[in-house]
Amino acid sequence: MIENITIFQEMEKFVQSSGDAGIVVFSLGSMVKNLTTEKANMIASALAQLPQKVLWRYSGQKPQTLGSNTRIYDWIPQNDLxxxxxxxxxxxxxGANGIYEAIYHGVPMVGIPMFADQPDNMVHMEAKGAAVSVKFNFMTTESLRDALNMVINNKSYKENAMRLSRIHHDRPMSPRDEAVFWIEFTMRNKGAKHLRVQAHELTWYQYHSLDVLAFLLIIDLLLIVIFFKSCSFCFKRCCSRKQTKRKAE
Known part of the structure; x- marks a missing residue:
């Protein structure tokens, strides 16, 4: 506990030392544990050229090109930062979670999508004018540095991110008030059983769709049997015709 408090205090001191230039928050999520030495050095070199201070979530070997403006951590309080x-x-x-956090706080993004839904998510953010994407496999020091400078120095990215944030915050009530309402609603209606999904009423084999799988399996077996029966019938028919022809000769 004391160690965590010390780390947070060190982070806050580092953030405050950035002055008017501000900070850059960098995280590739929990799935990417490490990078190749070449990639790590290339990224570190790009970050070192920024006037901003950088907090980088990175658990690999310390890059040789790491600048004095960059600190690496095994974990960072991403949402707080x-x-x-x-x-x-x-x-x-x-990742969806990081994007929603950035939208909530109105922070523009530089995306380095890896796999799954990540490229598509960044395409949507680019279309909204709140992000720039860099392809991981073709990324260079210059392309990453230029993307960061573009997003930081071009005010339109911040304005678009703030516009998305305002839309995200435009709710009929705050999340806390909404949570209180639904808790009280459930209590008033004795558990609100009318809102329970029908999955609770299904048997175990219906819930796991075993009846559907059994039906499809039967259909497949039936089609296979029909196919083999048809082939067998055609084969016997051809053989009988050949025998009849030979007898006639």
């Missing part, structure tokens, strides 16, 4: 007023840009892999 994105909500910090000094945060200028978020470098992300494009």
């Amino acid at each position: 994105l909500g910090h007023p000094k945060t200028k840009v978020f470098i992300t892999h494009g």
